[in-house]
Amino acid sequence: MPARILVVDDDPLNAELICEILRSAGMDASFLTSSTEAAARLKREKYHAVFLDMRMPTPDGAELARQIRVSHVNSSPNAFSPRDNDFLEDCANVTLALWTESPK
DSSP: OOOEEEEEOSOHHHHHHHHHHHHHTTOEEEEESOHHHHHHHHHHSOOSEEEEOSSOSSSOHHHHHHHHHHOSSSSSOEEEOOOTTTHHHHHHHHHHHHHHSOOO
8 A cells, every 4th residue: 555645835836746756656645735724634534744835824834743743643644844955855755764664
């Protein structure tokens, strides 16, 4: 079963690009452009990792990461914040991290 990844970025082009990279690595990646929608979905659905844009409207990425950490559904996923020039490296790190741990 491929790892489920949620990408949360208010820029749909960035979100789709990150998803395509993750999908090309065999992951089940989807994205949302609303951090409010993401907060609601993360309360209902389990993900192995979440990519967060830190500069989003409320809740911003930092607040969303805090919500994930205390969630009963998603308390243990890896949360990543893609940086403008380093998101390819972040995608590779997610791939390696998920490759070395079995899904819960």
